[in-house]
Amino acid sequence: MRRTGQKAVSKALFLQDWYETEMSWLSKVRNSISSLAKRDTPDNLWMKCPSCGEMLFAKDFEANLSVCPNCQHHGRIRTKTRFDLLLDDGYSVLPTPKVPENPLNFRDTKKYPDRLKAARAANPYPDALTNAAGTIDGRKAVLGVQDFAFMGGSMGMAVGEAFVAGVEKAVADNCAYIICTAAGGARMQEGILSLMQMPKTTVATRRLAAAGLPYIVVLTDPTTGGVTASYAMLGDVQIAEPGALIGFAGQRVIQDTIREKLPDGFQRAEYLHAHGMVDMVVHRKDLKGTLATLLGYLERKEVA
Amino acid sequence: MISFLDFEKPIAELEARIAELRATADGSDLDIDGEIGRLEKKSAAMLAATYAKLTPWQKTQVARHPQRPHFLDYIRLAFTDFVPLAGDRTYGEDAAIIGGFATLDGRKVMVMGHEKGHDTPSRIKHNFGSAKPEGYRKAIRLMEMASKFGLPVVTLVDTAGAFPGVEAEERGQAEAIARSTEACLALGVPMVSAIVGEGGSGGAIAIAAANTVLMLEHSVYSVISPEGASSILWRTADKAADAATAMKVTAQDLLALNVIESIVPEPNGGAHRDPAATARTLAEAIGRELDALSGRSAAELVRQREERFLAIGSL
Ligand SMILES: [Zn+2]
Numbered sequence: 001m002r003r004t005g006q007k008a009v010s011k012a013l014f015l016q017d018w019y020e021t022e023m024s025w026l027s028k029v030r031n032s033i034s035s036l037a038k039r040d041t042p043d044n045l046w047m048k049c050p051s052c053g054e055m056l057f058a059k060d061f062e063a064n065l066s067v068c069p070n071c072q073h074h075g076r077i078r079t080k081t082r083f084d085l086l087l088d089d090g091y092s093v094l095p096t097p098k099v100p101e102n103p104l105n106f107r108d109t110k111k112y113p114d115r116l117k118a119a120r121a122a123n124p125y126p127d128a129l130t131n132a133a134g135t136i137d138g139r140k141a142v143l144g145v146q147d148f149a150f151m152g153g154s155m156g157m158a159v160g161e162a163f164v165a166g167v168e169k170a171v172a173d174n175c176a177y178i179i180c181t182a183a184g185g186a187r188m189q190e191g192i193l194s195l196m197q198m199p200k201t202t203v204a205t206r207r208l209a210a211a212g213l214p215y216i217v218v219l220t221d222p223t224t225g226g227v228t229a230s231y232a233m234l235g236d237v238q239i240a241e242p243g244a245l246i247g248f249a250g251q252r253v254i255q256d257t258i259r260e261k262l263p264d265g266f267q268r269a270e271y272l273h274a275h276g277m278v279d280m281v282v283h284r285k286d287l288k289g290t291l292a293t294l295l296g297y298l299e300r301k302e303v304a
Numbered sequence: 305m306i307s308f309l310d311f312e313k314p315i316a317e318l319e320a321r322i323a324e325l326r327a328t329a330d331g332s333d334l335d336i337d338g339e340i341g342r343l344e345k346k347s348a349a350m351l352a353a354t355y356a357k358l359t360p361w362q363k364t365q366v367a368r369h370p371q372r373p374h375f376l377d378y379i380r381l382a383f384t385d386f387v388p389l390a391g392d393r394t395y396g397e398d399a400a401i402i403g404g405f406a407t408l409d410g411r412k413v414m415v416m417g418h419e420k421g422h423d424t425p426s427r428i429k430h431n432f433g434s435a436k437p438e439g440y441r442k443a444i445r446l447m448e449m450a451s452k453f454g455l456p457v458v459t460l461v462d463t464a465g466a467f468p469g470v471e472a473e474e475r476g477q478a479e480a481i482a483r484s485t486e487a488c489l490a491l492g493v494p495m496v497s498a499i500v501g502e503g504g505s506g507g508a509i510a511i512a513a514a515n516t517v518l519m520l521e522h523s524v525y526s527v528i529s530p531e532g533a534s535s536i537l538w539r540t541a542d543k544a545a546d547a548a549t550a551m552k553v554t555a556q557d558l559l560a561l562n563v564i565e566s567i568v569p570e571p572n573g574g575a576h577r578d579p580a581a582t583a584r585t586l587a588e589a590i591g592r593e594l595d596a597l598s599g600r601s602a603a604e605l606v607r608q609r610e611e612r613f614l615a616i617g618s619l
Contacts, residue, residue, distance in 0.1 A: 099617050103561065104552050108537035157617030164614065186505075186527045188537060191551040192563050195505060195527040196616040199513040202486050203610045226527070228478035229466075229506040230485065248478040248506070249468030257468050267473060275474045 049073055051243070065284045074241045074284055076221060079125060079145045082180055083132045086143055086288050091134025094142075096126045097165045099157040104191050112189040115151065123150045127158035128183070131166035133173065137292035139299070140175035142166050148182040148222070155227050156187030160197030163231060167204040176214040176295055181232040185225025198230035205234045214298035216291065219246050219269065219278065237294055238278040239287070240269035246277075306577060309365050312354065315573075318347045351573040358522065360554050361545035364530055366522040366574045367501045368464075373579035374433075375402055375419040375460050378500070381583030383408055383415060389446060391438075395475060398439030400431040400467070401511070403446045408458065409591050414450035416443055416511060417460030420501070434467040435507060437480035443511050444480075444487040451602075456494040456594050459511045464529065466507030481510040488513035489609055492602030496593045498568065498586060499523045499555070500575075515609050516593040517563070519555035520586065521570040525563075526553040563616065565593070 045058040051073035061068065065085065066075035083091060106112040120126055128150040133142050144166040146153045153159075163179070170177035186194040208215050217235030221244035228248050240246060247267035255262060265271045269281045282290050308316035322343050329336050358366065366372070379386050383406040390397045403416025418435065421427035443459075450457045466477055488495060488511065497514035503525030519525060526548075533547035534540060558564045568589045571578035597605065 098619055100619060104550070106550055108533075108547075108550065109539075160617050188528055188533050188551070191527055191553070192525060192558055192561065193617055195509055196563060196613060198482075198506060198509050199485050199489060199613040200616055202482065202489055202513070203613050206486065206489060206610075226506050229481040229510075231482070233476075233479040233482040234486065247473050248466065248481070249473065253468045254470060254473070258470060260470075262470060266470065275476070277476050277479060 050075075067284055072242060072283070074221065074243055076148050076182065078149060079130050079147045082145045083134075083143065085284070086178075086180075086291060087132060087134035087136060087141075088138065091132045091143075093125075094131040094133060094165065094169060096130060096158065097161040099161050102189075103193065104189070106189040106191070108189070115189065119151050123147065125150070127156075127162065128153045129159040129162040129166075131162060131169065133169055136178075136288060136295060139292060139295040140173060141291075141295060142170040142173065142175060142177050144177065144179040146180060146182045146220075146227075148184070151187065152184035153182040153227070154185060154187040154194075155183055155197050155225075156190040156194045157197065159183075159187070160194075160200045163197075163201045164204045167208050170213055171207060171211045174211075174213065174300070176216060176298065177208055178216045178218065178291060179231065179235075180218040180220050181223040181227055182220045183223055183225065183227040183232075185227065195226065198226050201231040202234065205231055212300055214295065216294060216298075218287065218291075219272075220244050222246070224248070224250065233277075236298065238280075239290065240272060240278045240281050241287075242269055242281055242283060244269040246272050307369075307371060309362070309369065311358075311362050311365075312351075315347060315350050315354065318343060318350065322347065348572060351577075355522070355573055359545065360524070360548035360552075360557070361530060363522050363554050364502075364524050364544075364548050366576075367524045369574065369576045370422070371576040372501055373575055373582055374422065374462060374501070375417040377579050378417075378460055378583050378586065379406065379415070381580050382587035386415070390442070392441035392445060394438070394441060396438045398431075398436050398442060399429050400433055400435035400463075401439035401443055402430075403443060405455070406458075408587055408594070411591065411594055412455055413458050413594070414446055414455045415458045415460070416446055417500075418463040418507075418511075420462060431467060433463045434465060435463065436467050436469070436472045437475040437477050440466075440480035440484040440510050443484050447484075447487045447491055451490075451492045454493055456496070456597070457488075457491060457514075458590055458594070459495070459497045459514065461497060461499045461503050461508045461512050461525075462501035463504045463507045464502055465504035466510070481506045484510035485513050489613075490606065491609070492605060494594055494597035494600070494605060495609070496590050496597070498590060499525045499564075500586070504529065513609065513613065515597055515605060515612070516565045518566055518568050518586075518589055518593065519558060519564050520568050520575060520582070521555055522574050523555055524548075524553040525555075525558055526551050 046055055047058045049068040052071035054070040066077045102112050129146050131144045167177050215235050216237050219240040223232050223246045245267055272278045273281050325340050386406040388404040402419050406415045418433040419430045420433035421430040495514040496516045497512040498518040500520050505527055530544040530548035534543035555567045568586050571581045575582040
């Protein structure tokens with residue numbers, strides 16, 4: 001039978017993926033940013049589609065919303081790209097709320113403040129969740145985006161507080177809140193305080209509902225652990241990007257527990273759709289239009 | 305017969321000597337009661353000294369002790385007139401979370417909690433206290449009923465975490481936990497939660513988003529198990545003790561972090577050495593908290609619960 005503690009590994013397994021690739025990923029981002037800045041995207045910059053293996057020009061891939069033209073694999077995209085993709089021109093990025101830093105005085109193989117510093121140096125925003133206020137085809141909305149590149153998108157106090165701030169802004173502006181989720185799970189360096197962000201963000205979704213305002217969730221790759229088990233599953237409408245990995249427990253942990261092969265497509269967007277967990281799987285190119293249509297239906301009808 | 309933990313070895317040896325002396329005394333005229341009494345006092349003092357300075361990792365082991373009282377023990381020892389209620393009305397009955405009507409020293413409540421089981425058949429029956437979506441959906445159903453009939457909700461938390469399985473995922477483990485947490489926050493009646501063993505991550509918070517949260521003295525509550533944190537952050541399985549310390553998982557840590565309201569003391573040597581006394585102290589502590597919350601309006605209770613969680617991580 002199962003050993004105690006095995007399960008709890010699960011929600012952080014995707015974070016493990018992130019830790020394993022942290023350095024290579026960060027240096028890749030830095031290099032691509034610097035080369036982009038110097039001479040635009042050079043024509044000779046190739047990349048291999050992680051899904052079908054096709055060799056693609058990085059420039060073409062990015063121009064195609066980071067979707068593989070061959071197999072439609074949806075790559076992970078950064079916060080600003082997401083804002084530009086979904087919001088009309090003229091949106092404003094909201095400040096990231098300040099939170100207590102390192103209240104546990106946490107240290108594993110590195111000090112938590114050092115990990116934060118490295119993540120901030122490699123990212124344009126101070127933590128993993130950033131909000132922007134703007135319009136989507138003319139309809140007002142506040143959009144939150146979680147960035148997997150910032151410590152695996154992990155949910156700590158800064159993410160919880162930013163989520164609450166985004167919802168408060170939506171309530172103040174009398175408009176929808178839309179969240180694009182991406183997270184390997186909880187921010188372990190914040191221990192129990194990260195777990196407490198699950199009820200905290202749920203207080204916010206309840207306040208949005210009490211104000212009669214729409215809450216739309218866009219699940220992007222990957223959304224797992226405590227994020228999935230709180231605000232990522234509470235939308236009025238649940239959208240997922242094609243192929244996105246979405247789940248509570250990590251696949252390796254499940255496999256260790258049941259000792260059987262996992263079903264094909266397990267925990268992918270299409271699988272969740274087939275099991276009734278999301279309303280629709282929407283291609284990135286159709287995402288903005290879909291959100292605009294939904295906002296049209298969810299607009300508050302004024303009672304005379 | 306108490307099974308001893310590794311760090312209790314000197315106490316175990318002393319207890320063995322006491323048992324030996326007793327056996328000798330039984331079959332002879334020797335008067336060694338005095339000696340036995342002296343050794344028993346010494347043993348109790350050693351136990352008290354050991355338990356006064358348990359490390360977070362040792363506390364984790366105490367919290368997981370197979371003889372630690374579980375939900376059904378507390379039902380037997382602290383509550384009366386328990387009426388178990390079963391099923392989520394959608395898929396099935398999950399015995400990893402048990403709940404129903406009960407009376408706590410004259411107060412009618414809805415009580416629910418994780419049950420880990422105490423031997424192999426019962427552990428299998430209760431799935432080691434790891435609930436599936438139907439367990440959380442049953443909890444939601446019971447919470448809503450409690451709200452409807454004005455019954456305060458008491459939850460006893462004791463789980464390594466929600467069950468990681470294919471079917472649990474297919475039936476929406478994440479959604480069930482999220483909705484259960486939401487149901488706690490929506491309650492128009494007082495809710496008091498007590499972490500009595502392990503508070504394992506989302507599987508715990510799903511029934512612990514309460515007005516007041518208590519922890520037994522040697523229970524633990526964390527976002528991931530120390531073993532899990534060890535393998536991810538230190539990349540090795542043997543840093544669990546360091547991880548337990550770094551993550552601040554003990555009742556004393558959580559009180560200092562303002563995540564819980566108070567600590568319920570355990571008998572000398574931990575709850576498993578005297579389940580009845582533990583149950584009594586726990587019942588009194590829960591009763592006090594319920595009384596403190598009674599008389600408040602539904603709106604006040606919701607508001608207090610919301611502010612309690614909004615404050616965590618706010619400057
Ligand atoms: Zn491809």
